[in-house]
Amino acid sequence: MRDALNLRGNHALLTRANPLAKFTAVTLITLVLALSIDWVSASVALAFELLLLPLAGLTLALLWQRGWPLILAAALGGWSTTILAPDAGSVLFDAGIWSISAGSLQLGIGFMLRGLAIALPAVLLMSCTDPTDLADALAQNAKLPHRFVLGTLAAMRLVGIMAEQWQTIGMARRARGVGSSGNPYQRCRAALGQSFGLLVQAIRSASRLAVTMEARGFGGAARTWARPSTFSGLDAWVLLGGLGIAAAAVAAALGAGTWNLVFLTRQ
Amino acid sequence: MTSSTGVRPAAVTARGWGWRHAGRPRPAVSSLDLDIRPGERVLLLGPSGAGKSTLLHALAGVLGDGAAGTSGPAGDAGDPEDTDETGSLLIDGAPPRAQRGRAGLVQQDPETQVVLSRLGDDVAFGAENLAVPAAEIWPRVREALDDVGLGRLPLDHPTSALSGGQKQRLALAGILAMRPGLLLLDEPTANLDPAGVLEVRDAVGRCLDKTGATLVVVEHRVAVWKDLVDRIVVLQPGSATDSAVLIDGPPDRVLAEARDMLIGAGVWVPGYVPATRTRLAARDAGQLLLAADGLAVSRERPRRAGLRNGFRTIAPRPVQSGVSVQVRAGEALTITGPNGAGKSTLALTLAGLLRPVAGTVSAAPELSGGASGRADGRAGAGAGTDPYRWKAQQLIARIGTVFQEPEHQFVTGRVLDELMFGPRHLGYGEDRVDELLERLRLTELVDANPYTLSGGEKRRLSVATVLAAHPQVLVLDEPTFGQDANTWAELASFLSELLDAGTAVVSVTHDAEFSAVLGGTELRLRPRQTAAADAPGPDLELPEGVSP
Numbered sequence: 001m002r003d004a005l006n007l008r009g010n011h012a013l014l015t016r017a018n019p020l021a022k023f024t025a026v027t028l029i030t031l032v033l034a035l036s037i038d039w040v041s042a043s044v045a046l047a048f049e050l051l052l053l054p055l056a057g058l059t060l061a062l063l064w065q066r067g068w069p070l071i072l073a074a075a076l077g078g079w080s081t082t083i084l085a086p087d088a089g090s091v092l093f094d095a096g097i098w099s100i101s102a103g104s105l106q107l108g109i110g111f112m113l114r115g116l117a118i119a120l121p122a123v124l125l126m127s128c129t130d131p132t133d134l135a136d137a138l139a140q141n142a143k144l145p146h147r148f149v150l151g152t153l154a155a156m157r158l159v160g161i162m163a164e165q166w167q168t169i170g171m172a173r174r175a176r177g178v179g180s181s182g183n184p185y186q187r188c189r190a191a192l193g194q195s196f197g198l199l200v201q202a203i204r205s206a207s208r209l210a211v212t213m214e215a216r217g218f219g220g221a222a223r224t225w226a227r228p229s230t231f232s233g234l235d236a237w238v239l240l241g242g243l244g245i246a247a248a249a250v251a252a253a254l255g256a257g258t259w260n261l262v263f264l265t266r267q
Numbered sequence: 268m269t270s271s272t273g274v275r276p277a278a279v280t281a282r283g284w285g286w287r288h289a290g291r292p293r294p295a296v297s298s299l300d301l302d303i304r305p306g307e308r309v310l311l312l313g314p315s316g317a318g319k320s321t322l323l324h325a326l327a328g329v330l331g332d333g334a335a336g337t338s339g340p341a342g343d344a345g346d347p348e349d350t351d352e353t354g355s356l357l358i359d360g361a362p363p364r365a366q367r368g369r370a371g372l373v374q375q376d377p378e379t380q381v382v383l384s385r386l387g388d389d390v391a392f393g394a395e396n397l398a399v400p401a402a403e404i405w406p407r408v409r410e411a412l413d414d415v416g417l418g419r420l421p422l423d424h425p426t427s428a429l430s431g432g433q434k435q436r437l438a439l440a441g442i443l444a445m446r447p448g449l450l451l452l453d454e455p456t457a458n459l460d461p462a463g464v465l466e467v468r469d470a471v472g473r474c475l476d477k478t479g480a481t482l483v484v485v486e487h488r489v490a491v492w493k494d495l496v497d498r499i500v501v502l503q504p505g506s507a508t509d510s511a512v513l514i515d516g517p518p519d520r521v522l523a524e525a526r527d528m529l530i531g532a533g534v535w536v537p538g539y540v541p542a543t544r545t546r547l548a549a550r551d552a553g554q555l556l557l558a559a560d561g562l563a564v565s566r567e568r569p570r571r572a573g574l575r576n577g578f579r580t581i582a583p584r585p586v587q588s589g590v591s592v593q594v595r596a597g598e599a600l601t602i603t604g605p606n607g608a609g610k611s612t613l614a615l616t617l618a619g620l621l622r623p624v625a626g627t628v629s630a631a632p633e634l635s636g637g638a639s640g641r642a643d644g645r646a647g648a649g650a651g652t653d654p655y656r657w658k659a660q661q662l663i664a665r666i667g668t669v670f671q672e673p674e675h676q677f678v679t680g681r682v683l684d685e686l687m688f689g690p691r692h693l694g695y696g697e698d699r700v701d702e703l704l705e706r707l708r709l710t711e712l713v714d715a716n717p718y719t720l721s722g723g724e725k726r727r728l729s730v731a732t733v734l735a736a737h738p739q740v741l742v743l744d745e746p747t748f749g750q751d752a753n754t755w756a757e758l759a760s761f762l763s764e765l766l767d768a769g770t771a772v773v774s775v776t777h778d779a780e781f782s783a784v785l786g787g788t789e790l791r792l793r794p795r796q797t798a799a800a801d802a803p804g805p806d807l808e809l810p811e812g813v814s815p
Contacts, residue, residue: 130385132385132388153383157384157427160427165675169675171621171670172672172675172676173675173678175620175663175667175668175670175733176659176663176688176689177663177688179659193678201674208374208379211324211329211372211374212372212374212380212382212438213392215329216371216393216442217367217393220396220397223395224394224395224401224404225395225401226395226401226408
């Protein structure tokens with residue numbers, strides 16, 4: 001996972017944009033799409049987002065590799081909406097309690113597209129943004145407290161270490177006779193024990209890391225930044241792009257008459 | 268006193284200084300009187316519990332604020348109001364906490380010495396925190412990386428791709444970029460292989476020669492640091508009346524005068540190898556227990572290919588392949604090789620904890636239990652030949668594995684329960700447990716929480732817990748890392764006894780003296796290549812007339 005977040009070798013245009021600008025653009029698109037369940041706004045936004053893939057150094061294969069859980073979740077959400085939503089229009093398929101009608105199919109597709117259109121910008125953002133640069137921008141440009149931002153960033157490094165520790169602790173416990181076999185109750189107990197072991201190690205690592213950081217002078221009031229986070233002309237385009245995609249999605253949906261605000265929808 | 272590098276060496280003064288951690292009845296350090304002149308290089312020695320780490324943490328200004336010693340028990344972090352400081356401890360006449368960056372600390376565990384994910388950013392971190400002007404930081408970063416010998420790596424090199432020795436040198440660079448007058452090293456090489464130890468020691472030497480900074484280093488292995496320091500201070504565990512400093516003077520004099528005392532305290536005195544039990548004369552080749560054939564190993568699990576490749580299973584790339592080796596009753600097998608050669612991975616695969624990427628690990632009937640006539644019915648029933656497929660309880664009654672970090676294997680909150688855990692689940696009696704308690708000096712500790720033991724006690728407990736299940740094969744991963752000479756000698760003697768009693772011992776180790784005590788065969792792995800045993804045994808042959 002840590003390798004997936006490493007940007008070495010990615011020289012796409014959007015890697016040079018300020019992380020805060022990208023973050024704002026993504027937030028704009030996500031907010032607007034969260035407002036309405038309709039397939040027009042979602043598919044317009046999705047189409048633009050797919051066009052942006054090369055700018056973020058992504059290909060469809062890479063996108064699947066990094067974002068498949070989100071893509072699967074969107075598809076699953078769409079499918080369950082299709083079979084469970086109240087029927088409207090002609091019924092296309094009927095299997096007792098599950099049925100698919102034209103109306104529920106439309107709703108389901110809208111749901112799936114919306115899920116994709118909301119998830120994709122986040123995948124795009126993380127693919128062309130180094131977490132360290134994002135932290136720099138959040139602390140320097142957005143003026144979030146640097147103790148908090150840098151603490152979170154350092155803690156994120158421990159997540160990868162914890163994944164390795166989980167595997168090691170699992171093996172170490174098997175070597176003590178605690179197996180991950182048996183009935184569900186035994187498995188559950190074994191997993192709980194393993195989690196406790198991981199928790200103890202996580203606390204140890206965290207307190208050692210805290211000493212390391214404090215010994216390097218972390219926590220003082222004054223601080224300089226070796227990597228100044230600055231804005232350039234590119235960032236104006238990023239913001240405009242985000243705004244444009246959001247506006248185009250709303251305009252298309254309003255034009256097609258499919259715009260429906262989620263909180264106004266009749267249940 | 269300022270050198271050309273902008274470093275002003277620091278002076279340390281302690282007058283009747285003492286410190287008690289929150290929630291502890293006794294002080295970690297008391298009545299410490301010590302003067303360290305600017306530019307002096309001091310090696311701190313003393314038995315476990317003498318407060319060496321506490322002193323370093325205090326000098327680094329991180330004490331009393333969640334500063335748990337790496338070798339100390341859990342829960343050192345505590346309510347600052349509950350801690351107790353007496354006397355004074357000053358750097359250049361002022362309290363350490365008030366002078367951030369005046370002292371720099373490198374600790375033992377390489378993994379938690381790294382803060383950020385890119386090499387250059389990590390080195391810059393300390394300088395940024397000291398509000399060094401941005402334009403001055405990058406020249407400092409490059410210089411520090413050059414000084415520790417990492418200057419050839421690009422600044423955006425991922426820190427996760429560094430070896431243990433490189434991580435410790437990176438930590439040193441991060442400290443150097445702060446231009447501290449006092450370098451504090453808390454067992455910086457305890458977790459490293461011999462090459463890593465020298466890398467770090469030499470980097471420290473170069474930096475001190477260049478900056479003239481003061482050095483205080485805590486380390487058990489005196490030989491590593493002896494020629495670099497010009498003074499040895501031996502501390503003793505805190506008591507209200509005696510001084511905390513037992514002996515103080517130039518290395519040669521201290522080592523001559525206090526040799527016996529240091530040996531008694533478990534310090535690795537140069538030129539001294541602790542006495543250990545000698546193995547009995549070699550007998551005939553032991554019974555074959557476990558055989559690996561054309562083994563390829565990796566810690567990664569197989570993953571699924573994407574849609575385009577039809578979701579096939581893709582085997583991980585092995586770190587080591589083509590390994591054929593045999594494990595025999597009463598014989599020692601030592602796995603050696605450079606960092607990253609897959610020594611631990613191979614051992615864990617032999618131990619039935621990792622699935623082989625290719626090749627086989629097969630247990631002979633003698634071990635799998637089909638024809639061995641073991642008395643215990645429950646776990647002794649035939650278990651198949653593939654240890655990876657055994658149930659956990661079948662496994663521990665046959666192959667015991669002691670991990671590098673004892674804490675990973677603790678499953679209860681009390682030493683006695685920890686020892687009883689295996690036997691209880693296997694339906695064994697408790698006689699072996701008493702014997703192990705006695706033999707590994709754990710009798711006094713039966714009610715203690717395993718997590719609160721000292722490093723040496725944890726190691727002894729982890730060996731005892733695994734042996735309580737009566738395995739015929741014992742696998743140990745770096746059992747002597749970071750251990751003092753006393754624990755080392757006990758462990759080596761105990762294992763040599765086990766070997767003579769017919770247990771097979773497989774150990775991953777860099778410790779040539781340790782493998783010399785155990786004897787047997789050495790399997791030297793080459794980095795990421797096909798390996799072969801230096802003294803290969805005969806091909807796998809199952810005993811005739813034995814049906815699995």
